[in-house]
Amino acid sequence: xxxxxxxxxxxxxxxxxxxxxxxxxxxxxxxxxxxxxxxxxxxxxxxxxxxxxxxxxxxxxxxxxxxxxxxxxxxxxxxxxxxxxxxxxxxxxxxxxxxxxxxxxxxxxxxxxxxxxxxxxxxxxxxxxxxxxxxxxxxxxxxxxxxxxxxxxxxxxxxxxxxxxxxxxxxxxxxxxxxxxxxxxxxxxxxxxxxxx
Amino acid sequence: xxxxxxxxxxxxxxxxxxxxxxxxxxxxxxxxxxxxxxxxxxxxxxxxxxxxxxxxxxxxxxxxxxxxxxxxxxxxxxxxxxxxxxxxxxxxxxxxxxxxxxxxxxxxxxxxxxxxxxxxxxxxxxxxxxxxxxxxxxxxxxxxxxxxxxxxxxxxxxxxxxxxxxxxxxxxxxxxxxxxxxxxxxxxxxxxxxxxxxxxxxxxxxxxxxxxxxxxxxxxxxxxxxxxxxxxxxxxxxxxxxxxxxxxxxxxxxxxxxxxxxxxxxxxxxxxxxxxxxxxxxxxxxxxxxxxxxxxxxxxxxxxxxxxxxxxxxxxxxxxxxxxxxxxxxxxxxxxxxxxxxxxxxxxxxxxxxxxxxxxxxxxxxxxx
Numbered sequence: 001x002x003x004x005x006x007x008x009x010x011x012x013x014x015x016x017x018x019x020x021x022x023x024x025x026x027x028x029x030x031x032x033x034x035x036x037x038x039x040x041x042x043x044x045x046x047x048x049x050x051x052x053x054x055x056x057x058x059x060x061x062x063x064x065x066x067x068x069x070x071x072x073x074x075x076x077x078x079x080x081x082x083x084x085x086x087x088x089x090x091x092x093x094x095x096x097x098x099x100x101x102x103x104x105x106x107x108x109x110x111x112x113x114x115x116x117x118x119x120x121x122x123x124x125x126x127x128x129x130x131x132x133x134x135x136x137x138x139x140x141x142x143x144x145x146x147x148x149x150x151x152x153x154x155x156x157x158x159x160x161x162x163x164x165x166x167x168x169x170x171x172x173x174x175x176x177x178x179x180x181x182x183x184x185x186x187x188x189x190x191x192x193x194x195x196x197x
Numbered sequence: 198x199x200x201x202x203x204x205x206x207x208x209x210x211x212x213x214x215x216x217x218x219x220x221x222x223x224x225x226x227x228x229x230x231x232x233x234x235x236x237x238x239x240x241x242x243x244x245x246x247x248x249x250x251x252x253x254x255x256x257x258x259x260x261x262x263x264x265x266x267x268x269x270x271x272x273x274x275x276x277x278x279x280x281x282x283x284x285x286x287x288x289x290x291x292x293x294x295x296x297x298x299x300x301x302x303x304x305x306x307x308x309x310x311x312x313x314x315x316x317x318x319x320x321x322x323x324x325x326x327x328x329x330x331x332x333x334x335x336x337x338x339x340x341x342x343x344x345x346x347x348x349x350x351x352x353x354x355x356x357x358x359x360x361x362x363x364x365x366x367x368x369x370x371x372x373x374x375x376x377x378x379x380x381x382x383x384x385x386x387x388x389x390x391x392x393x394x395x396x397x398x399x400x401x402x403x404x405x406x407x408x409x410x411x412x413x414x415x416x417x418x419x420x421x422x423x424x425x426x427x428x429x430x431x432x433x434x435x436x437x438x439x440x441x442x443x444x445x446x447x448x449x450x451x452x453x454x455x456x457x458x459x460x461x462x463x464x465x466x467x468x469x470x471x472x473x474x475x476x477x478x479x480x481x482x483x484x485x486x487x488x489x490x491x492x493x494x495x496x497x498x499x500x501x502x503x504x505x506x507x508x509x510x511x512x513x514x515x516x517x518x519x520x521x522x523x524x525x526x527x528x529x530x531x532x533x534x535x536x537x538x539x540x541x542x543x544x545x546x547x548x549x550x551x552x553x554x555x556x557x558x559x560x561x562x563x564x565x566x
Contacts, residue, residue, distance in 0.1 A: 096523050104482055111483050125481050126528040144395045151523040165527045175386045187302035190325055194297045
């Protein structure tokens with residue numbers, strides 16, 4: 001079965017214009033699904049992983065099954081990542097992104113106005129509990145503070161998908177004396193205009 | 198009512214527009230003179246709602262609009278006001294007098310320099326650009342700083358034509374001073390992280406207008422709060438030596454009916470009995486306004502109250518529910534910031550005993566039914 005599968009992968013990979021590394025990874029993931037499973041004790045507890053000793057790559061390290069100049073021996077390195085860190089996603093894709101402004105801060109929550117990254121989308125209002133704000137960011141939480149909200153989709157080696165979200169307050173370089181002076185100077189010119197009668 | 202029609206030449210018309218967050222008041226002062234107080238946008242629209250309305254009723258916006266008023270710098274009152282003013286070529290721009298102060302203008306510059314979208318005062322900055330270019334053509338800057346006692350518009354009465362006057366009732370002198378003092382905080386920003394520019398609470402130095410056309414008085418309350426203190430907010434209006442004689446038959450209820458803007462003395466001393474009261478809701482905060490208790494209070498004071506849309510949050514469309522689902526791990530109560538524009542239009546002649554004739558455009562509704 002692996003022989004058939006790899007030949008199929010080989011043919012797919014040749015037709016693909018994707019980056020060789022990603023092709024290898026995709027081919028590897030598909031191949032893993034068809035391998036026998038074995039259990040391993042890891043720092044995350046017992047994890048079931050493919051038994052790579054039974055893969056053709058283990059027996060012939062010079063094979064180039066997908067014809068992309070990558071040898072099968074590279075693949076176990078990926079498997080080791082999977083084996084030792086099963087919680088680590090293979091791919092994370094941001095699917096929604098907003099810039100937020102804190103409108104109102106209450107005891108244990110705050111109300112934020114969310115402007116979507118897509119120009120065509122509408123603004124939203126949402127409530128966030130302060131538990132979602134990291135300790136580092138808490139001092140920044142006040143009306144008018146800017147924050148970023150990202151929602152991402154993660155794909156794991158076993159095909160599982162998860163949606164994750166993050167909330168981070170904006171940190172910029174701090175106002176300098178020079179910048180404040182520039183602002184004051186520009187304001188003085190506008191004030192002069194407004195005072196004209 | 199869904200159709201639009203132009204009011205008669207001498208008829209007063211006042212329309213309150215509101216999309217759930219934001220409001221605007223459009224007034225026909227008679228004789229083809231119009232004014233706009235604040236601006237908002239409806240869901241899915243990039244155009245200022247009052248501008249859309251004026252065009253629908255066939256107003257020559259460039260010539261007939263005499264005043265564009267920004268009562269205060271809250272985003273729900275100034276969305277689209279720069280585009281509106283840009284089109285109203287013959288209009289004076291009115292804003293609370295504190296906004297002319299050098300410290301406020303410095304905060305505006307810092308807002309621009311922070312290079313962050315959305316900018317808090319982008320609309321104001323654009324208005325200043327328009328004022329600058331118009332001042333070069335006109336040889337004067339077409340703007341007025343509003344405060345108690347400031348005369349913003351005056352048209353003398355002539356045979357067959359009622360006179361019209363727009364007077365500023367707020368901010369009080371004390372509120373202006375207090376605001377300017379607060380704006381000075383920019384000097385403490387040295388070494389601080391740029392956030393959205395803070396200009397105190399703009400509701401406390403918000404402009405309030407008393408409009409008189411013929412024998413009819415209209416009180417536009419915007420977002421003015423009762424205080425702070427005895428000399429600011431509605432407390433300041435009631436104490437002001439500029440407070441006009443007479444009572445208003447139309448009241449735009451301030452601050453979306455919230456109790457912190459309710460002053461019973463205003464209802465007793467400045468408004469006619471069973472005044473026509475109109476208001477917009479506010480869906481933006483943690484607690485939408487007006488609350489049922491606000492409704493009870495207002496409807497106990499008048500039987501004729503109307504609101505531009507339902508005070509409670511409407512069912513959100515699928516698009517928002519999808520976003521809410523994505524955000525469920527960190528956020529609750531996810532909703533659109535704006536809804537569709539509801540409109541309350543009231544008309545009456547400027548003289549004689551007459552009732553306001555009210556027309557509602559959905560989702561506007563009778564508030565006390």
